[in-house]
Structure formats: C-alpha cells, structure tokens
Amino acid sequence: MIKIKSGFVAIIGRPNVGKSSLLNALIGEKIAITSPKPETTRNRILGAITTNDYQIIFVDTPGMGKSYNLLSKKVTQVAKASVEDNDLVYLVVDQKYNDSSKFIIDYLKKTNSKTFLIINKIDKFKTKSQIDEIILSYVNIYDFKAFVPISSIDKTHIDKLIELTVAEMPEGGLLFEEDFISDQSKTIRMMELIREKILLHTEAEVPHSAAVVIENMFYNEESGQYDVFADIIVEKNSQKQILIGKDGSKIKSIGTAARRDINKTLDTKIHLELWVKVKKNWRNDPKMLLSLGIGED
Ligand SMILES: Nc1nc2c(ncn2[C@@H]2O[C@H](COP(=O)(O)OP(=O)(O)OP(=O)(O)O)[C@@H](O)[C@H]2O)c(=O)[nH]1
Ligand SMILES: [Mg+2]
The missing domain is CATH 3.40.50.300 (P-loop containing nucleotide triphosphate hydrolases)
Structure with a gap:
C-alpha cells in the first residue's frame, strides 16, 4: 500500500x-x-x-x-x-x-x-x-x-x-476512492438546492418549517431533460399560503431559482414541478425525520 x-x-x-x-x-x-x-x-x-x-x-x-x-x-x-x-x-x-x-x-x-x-x-x-x-x-x-x-x-x-x-x-492509506468528492447523491443535492431557495426567498418560521422530498424523477426523451417532481412540506396551512404566494408568484420564483442553480451546479437540465403539502408538526415526527435521513448515523 x-x-x-x-x-x-x-x-x-x-x-x-x-x-x-x-x-x-x-x-x-x-x-x-x-x-x-x-x-x-x-x-x-x-x-x-x-x-x-x-x-x-x-x-x-x-x-x-x-x-x-x-x-x-x-x-x-x-x-x-x-x-x-x-x-x-x-x-x-x-x-x-x-x-x-x-x-x-x-x-x-x-x-x-x-x-x-x-x-x-x-x-x-x-x-x-x-x-x-x-x-x-x-x-x-x-x-x-x-x-x-x-x-x-x-x-x-x-x-x-x-x-x-x-x-x-x-x-x-486512502480512506476513500481517489475520485471521491462527496457523499451527497445528485438527488440529495437537488433537494438541498431547492431548500436553499426556500431559505433565501422566505422569512421567519417558514424557511425552518420546510422540508423537500423528491417524489419522482425521470428522463424525458422528448425534451432531453429530467422531469423532477418535488414536494415541499411545511407544518401549517398559513406557511403553505406564504410559500405559494399571491397567484403562485412565490413558489414560481423559488422553482425558477432552483432550476437555474441545479442546471449550473449539477450540470443537469431539469423541468421542475413543486407541490406544497402540510404535515402538521413534522419536525417532531421521528418517522418523517428518518425518511429525510436526519439523525441517522
Ligand atoms: N462576508 C462573508 N460572508 C460569509 C463568509 N462565509 C460565509 N459567509 C456567509 O455567512 C452566511 C452563513 O454561511 P453558511 O456557510 O451557510 O453558515 P453555516 O455555519 O454552515 O450555517 P448553519 O448550517 O446554519 O450552521 C451566508 O450568508 C454566507 O454567505 C465569509 O468568509 N465572508
Ligand atoms: Mg451549514
């Protein structure tokens, strides 16, 4: 060695x-x-x-x-x-x-x-x-x-x-393969980039109450890009309304910013659809935290 x-x-x-x-x-x-x-x-x-x-x-x-x-x-x-x-x-x-x-x-x-x-x-x-x-x-x-x-x-x-x-x-010796850069998969990085835009576009409780889950993703032969369907999960109806914004303006700007950054940072062209869902008190739900991979080690 x-x-x-x-x-x-x-x-x-x-x-x-x-x-x-x-x-x-x-x-x-x-x-x-x-x-x-x-x-x-x-x-x-x-x-x-x-x-x-x-x-x-x-x-x-x-x-x-x-x-x-x-x-x-x-x-x-x-x-x-x-x-x-x-x-x-x-x-x-x-x-x-x-x-x-x-x-x-x-x-x-x-x-x-x-x-x-x-x-x-x-x-x-x-x-x-x-x-x-x-x-x-x-x-x-x-x-x-x-x-x-x-x-x-x-x-x-x-x-x-x-x-x-x-x-x-x-x-x-080497601890990881020579070409290892990060343990973050492309899907996790996508979820995180979407969450980053929520953090940048919202205030007070909303950014911290939000989680992102990619529900579906597949390659679209016709458009030559990935179709990505992601859920944004918040704790209250009021937070959902804030995230959607007037006539959907807030969620639209979050989606646009996320799509651009995913394209730039991950070099991946995507069509992104975001859905906002309410899951009361998810931050105290061990199952939800487990599904987000938070705290497991
Ligand atoms: N001016 C300046 N701002 C910085 C520097 N490093 C980080 N920041 C800013 O500080 C803020 C927090 O940066 P993060 O890297 O998210 O901080 P963090 O310690 O990882 O935060 P948590 O994950 O919340 O614990 C962001 O707005 C950064 O742009 C720096 O060297 N100079
Ligand atoms: Mg940090």
Whole structure:
C-alpha cells in the first residue's frame, strides 16, 4: 500500500458562522447549501480533497445551538457525534468568545480534540485588530493547535489552511476512492438546492418549517431533460399560503431559482414541478425525520 497522509477533519461551530461555505471553498465546488439564515445545514456532509500526497475528508456539520424540537435535537446530535473520531477539528467562529459557545468548548475538552480555531469572514472586518481581538478572547479558553483567519467567500488563506491541516494528518492509506468528492447523491443535492431557495426567498418560521422530498424523477426523451417532481412540506396551512404566494408568484420564483442553480451546479437540465403539502408538526415526527435521513448515523 502506498503511504500518504490521510484523515478526517470535522468542521463545527455555532449556526451561520460559515461552516458550509468553508467546506465549499476547500473543495472548490458547491457541495453544501449555504444561506444567511441560521440552521441551514441539517445533516453531516462529507467532502474530500485527494492529491498524490494526501487525502483529507472534511465533515461539514449542522450548527450547534439550542434545541427547540426533535429536528434541532437530532441535528445537534449529528454535530456532536462528528467531533469524535476525527484527526482534527475546525472550530469556526466569526466573533469574540461569549458564553453561547461554552458548551462547544466543553465538548472539545471532553473529547480532547486537536482543534484549529478558524476565524472566518475576515473580508468583513474593518481593521486587522479585530482578528487579534477574537484570537485573544479564545486564547485562554482552549489549547488550540493553531489560529487561522480566513475568508470562505474570498478564499483568503484557504491554501494555507490546507497546508497546516495536511501537517496534522497521520500517515496512512486512502480512506476513500481517489475520485471521491462527496457523499451527497445528485438527488440529495437537488433537494438541498431547492431548500436553499426556500431559505433565501422566505422569512421567519417558514424557511425552518420546510422540508423537500423528491417524489419522482425521470428522463424525458422528448425534451432531453429530467422531469423532477418535488414536494415541499411545511407544518401549517398559513406557511403553505406564504410559500405559494399571491397567484403562485412565490413558489414560481423559488422553482425558477432552483432550476437555474441545479442546471449550473449539477450540470443537469431539469423541468421542475413543486407541490406544497402540510404535515402538521413534522419536525417532531421521528418517522418523517428518518425518511429525510436526519439523525441517522
Ligand atoms: N462576508 C462573508 N460572508 C460569509 C463568509 N462565509 C460565509 N459567509 C456567509 O455567512 C452566511 C452563513 O454561511 P453558511 O456557510 O451557510 O453558515 P453555516 O455555519 O454552515 O450555517 P448553519 O448550517 O446554519 O450552521 C451566508 O450568508 C454566507 O454567505 C465569509 O468568509 N465572508
Ligand atoms: Mg451549514
């Protein structure tokens, strides 16, 4: 067996700090959806970089926060479980330490994880001293292996981060096939891209109450594209009305944006039909969560 450096890196942190954006920046492809709304990611997402010398498997996780229902409880469990059994953890932050991050630090202490503190969104910082202030606020909280300021959007210091990461990886063999990029199937990525557009086009409770399920998909010989039929599931009739919008205008713009992004990101031409359905309290329904693959491991 050819020896190379290889290992797993868990990307963890509070909601909305830019974990999924970082995964995409590292891999150089949009594998995970991102949005300005917290609690965008609901499951563990793997992305890999493989070269002749190393293979790093990055594990994007849901933001760690308070649990309001079974969905957020399961989602936080997924994030916690991802900290264990990794060769390195990236704790991603975008502001100074405060008590809302204490339970994450406690978890790192419990698992004694080798951790880099990743200060993200530095493109937004007005002065360089802001980076120092964040580092100073964390320096006595945990024994971090490195402090790495980055921007996932501008890709600042992403190469440096990879270099520092490779240095921490143990010698071993390939963990996945050479051409493995992600564990997200095309169908899951489609569902997620549709959900991303819901997150971007709606406000308040609606985005978090929505799930997407692809009901049917087949290749249409005549049009030369895939016909995709997806359900958007929400918890209340009022949310359904908001999603549909006046004369169907909202669901139409969500559909158009999703179709365009699926075409661009997955290089797949589709005809997309969206149906909105109500399933009361689905976020507390274990069967529904299981069918969405949330929390299984
Ligand atoms: N300016 C700036 N914005 C960023 C950067 N990285 C992420 N963002 C933005 O921050 C928001 C949250 O990004 P995500 O990648 O979805 O954050 P996340 O940590 O995965 O969020 P959850 O999945 O909800 O836990 C999005 O609007 C991103 O565009 C960055 O480096 N600079
Ligand atoms: Mg995310």
